[in-house]
Amino acid sequence: MQLYGIELTSRLLLGSARYPSPAMLADAVRASGTEVVTVSLRRESGGQRSGQGFWSLIRDLGVRVLPNTAGCHSAKEAVTTARMARDIFQTPWIKLEVIGDADTLQPDAFGLVEAAAELCADGFQVFPYTTDDLVVADRLLQAGCRVLMPWGAPIGSGRGLNNPFGLRTLRAHFPDVPLIIDAGIGRPSHAVEAMELGFDGVLLNTAVALAGDPVAMAAAFARAVEAGRAGFEAQPMAPRDLAEPSTPVAGKAWLA
Numbered sequence: 001m002q003l004y005g006i007e008l009t010s011r012l013l014l015g016s017a018r019y020p021s022p023a024m025l026a027d028a029v030r031a032s033g034t035e036v037v038t039v040s041l042r043r044e045s046g047g048q049r050s051g052q053g054f055w056s057l058i059r060d061l062g063v064r065v066l067p068n069t070a071g072c073h074s075a076k077e078a079v080t081t082a083r084m085a086r087d088i089f090q091t092p093w094i095k096l097e098v099i100g101d102a103d104t105l106q107p108d109a110f111g112l113v114e115a116a117a118e119l120c121a122d123g124f125q126v127f128p129y130t131t132d133d134l135v136v137a138d139r140l141l142q143a144g145c146r147v148l149m150p151w152g153a154p155i156g157s158g159r160g161l162n163n164p165f166g167l168r169t170l171r172a173h174f175p176d177v178p179l180i181i182d183a184g185i186g187r188p189s190h191a192v193e194a195m196e197l198g199f200d201g202v203l204l205n206t207a208v209a210l211a212g213d214p215v216a217m218a219a220a221f222a223r224a225v226e227a228g229r230a231g232f233e234a235q236p237m238a239p240r241d242l243a244e245p246s247t248p249v250a251g252k253a254w255l256a
């Protein structure tokens with residue numbers, strides 16, 4: 001898939017938070033085959049020593065960094081954080097999060113569109129973390145976003161796809177826009193479902209970081225994303241309400 005002109009082989013994007021150890025994070029990233037890892041600026045700048053060590057670890061993995069504005073609750077805060085991220089990580093990419101509700105971490109659609117418009121005008125390549133709302137998606141595209149990241153479910157919930165109908169509708173409305181499911185994925189089967197719906201990729205963090213065996217889970221997600229995509233491309237049959245025999249029933253068996 002192509003994101004802002006960058007060709008990626010893997011359709012799995014991985015978060016870098018909540019792993020039991022930095023070594024486990026590194027092993028999970030390798031096992032996932034991902035080429036894009038999202039990094040929170042707050043974490044990176046949280047403490048000089050941990051920040052430096054963390055940054056070298058990510059750099060040594062040879063992946064593309066997608067800085068994010070996690071923890072921002074207003075457009076202003078997100079824009080400021082994005083500009084700091086661009087200076088630190090030297091990339092125009094930004095995963096834009098503007099949180100509107102503390103319980104669900106639901107994006108603030110108004111603040112998101114406002115921040116996206118300002119950042120796109122400033123030359124950023126914005127990956128907005130949004131809901132499955134069609135109108136908000138359209139506004140984000142008008143603001144200059146060329147990739148959308150609708151949620152599957154609230155961040156860290158592991159619930160999977162809360163609203164498959166809304167996501168299917170979004171996919172149908174924007175067939176040519178790269179759409180990445182971001183957040184709420186809990187199991188490999190959720191990733192398969194997202195990919196079978198025709199989404200271009202999946203971004204997840206908690207499901208791998210909090211798994212009993214994060215490295216094995218990262219590998220499982222890699223296979224799930226590939227299987228889901230292969231299933232989508234192979235054009236699944238339409239479901240039916242009634243049974244249809246899969247073996248021919250014309251004529252009767254001849255019994256002596």
Ligand SMILES: CC(=O)[C@@H](O)[C@H](O)COP(=O)(O)O
Pocket residue numbers: 014015016017038068070129154155156157158182183184185203204205206207
């Ligand atoms: C790391 C990151 O960016 C998360 O905020 C992202 O949205 C993934 O969410 P999950 O942890 O639910 O996979």
